[in-house]
Amino acid sequence: MSEIRYNFLKDTYTIISVERSKRPHDFTISIYEEETTDISKCPFEYGNEDKTPPEIFSIRPDGSPPNTPGWLVRVFPNKYPALRIENQPIYEGYHMFDKIGGFGAHEVIVETPDHFKHTQDFEEKDFINMFIAFRERIKSLYQDLRIKYVHVFKNHGKEAGKSLVHSHSQLIALPIIPKQQLTMIKQTKKYYQQKGRCYLCDEIKTEINLAERVVYENEDFVSYCPYASLYPFEVKIAPKFHSHDFTTITDEKLKTLADVLKFTVRKLHKTLINPPFNMILHTAPPYREDYIDKTIYEHLDKHFHWHIDILPRITTLAGFELGTDYYINPTMPEEAARFLREVV
Template sequence: MAELRYNPLLKDWTMVAASRQNRPHMPKDFCPFCPGSGKVPENYDVHLYHNDFPVLSPNPPQPDAVGGSLYQTKEAYGKCEVVLYSPGHYDTIPDLSREHMKKLMDLWEETFVKLEQDPNHEYVMIFENRGEEVGVTMPHPHGQVYAYPFIPLKVKTELNACKEYTEENKRNMFDDMIAEEKRFGERVVLETEHFIAFIPFFTDYPYGVYVVSKDKKTAITEFSEDEKLELGDLLQELVGGMDMIYDKLFPYMMVMHQRPSDGKDDYNDFYRFHIEFYPPLRASDKIKYNSSSETGGWAAANPTKVEDNAENLRKCIERYHEKRGK
């Protein structure tokens, strides 16, 4: 069973895919993403792999006859792709060469372009789940790209807030956010010519870093080759620094927030390409679980001080530089 069910309370869709319960944990002696498995090319640097257990598909089944009245269902149309970062079973983002990281950036862009060409795909999301703490069952380094037949609620909320802010203030919210973070300074962890990384004033995750484009660009397709190299370098430094926080692989959820794929050309006026990290650890051996008020009321709560975390992450990034010989 795979279908979309409408939530009238939130004006949003829930994806239902019972088959995903059958997703396997990777056997200790076999990895389908490693060369020699018969599932991937014998030689690759980065590779696009079609998800074996997609929640969205280009040929979805008809929804079950369980809806009625205000309860709507529709086909779970879309696409779910897996992006393999490397043939190396343990090569995560900081382990890649600069040239290899550029190939990953290019594959992300190519996949985004391909998926948004389908008029039924309203939003294309590039993301990564890293670590068992966030439910990863296949540890070979990979990310995913989903093409949705709707705009996810969090992104829609951001878009509406940014548009309202621009209409009221005649300025882009992200420009003002960057200006304030740079003025205060203590939450900024990395900055390059075209990008800035900081742990926002308002984040609900202890190390919930945002990476924001300084320029009026809203999708990965708008970056030059040099800008993609620059963004790849920044991500490697950032994740490499995160791994130094507790001296172990740092778990996180990472999501690129980009414009919708509806063909409108005004998003650059009020929105901005940015990447959000949601790392679940609040200590080396403690996970930040959502409380009832956080889940039931979306009343975010951060158990740590952002400014202290930013200072620690800056120091860890410096340690990563020294380790990598920069």
């Protein structure tokens, strides 16, 4: 029997359609990409640093100079940015319509110099370096008070929006807080006002106690298929300790975060045969005196809880989802978690 489950954090509904129930082998999308192209032309390769804009952050154990080989992680502005730091966030009206100048930042984070190393091949040290780049670039961008939110994401596979084979993530800094982040802030604030507790702290404790949707956990982090998963085999990774701001994470905690992400990604890879997915970091925005609604910052450190969503793109959003903002998920989250737990 189908169920309509409420996703509190995102304030939307998911139809868990048992009649359409699918097992891992029913999802036929696979992204084993052709690696026959001439990698010497890839702008992310060693020796091709001049084919990208100048780097703004890198991890270089050998102390090599910027824009040369020797890096483990390299960050630079997107060559074709959605937003530019040189623009001004000027609010304007055009007849009855509103617009903001195209201010912001759009950066590329190349997590490995190895063209053939993909997310499922990463070791813990690779994920640690990736997270260090995320943390340091967010902290740096937030020094610009015009930036209200930095959105960090990774597209894995062409169907998930990846345009180049070489593994990389992206971040986009915005002069506004996106609607989804605002919704999560308002929802967790409502829960905190009603119960005096963090919503995600309670959700994590519940999932660990029930154990039916947990995929993997260690002493600091847990990955699980959310109760009202919007996508089949959707996974959430969250710290067991309360923390609202990803930029405060210590290097020690990055090790256990990398451990959970490594095992979770590999389980998805083996269960669904290398599925395309989007990985999204959700963290609290910094306080801004000029933000139009300053109430969103009230008790933000107490009720918001940063987390990572991994959203496999193995079904297509169609007229129902696009027309209602509700979702149809053909796989029970409990079944998805069981498949992921059992794969070795």
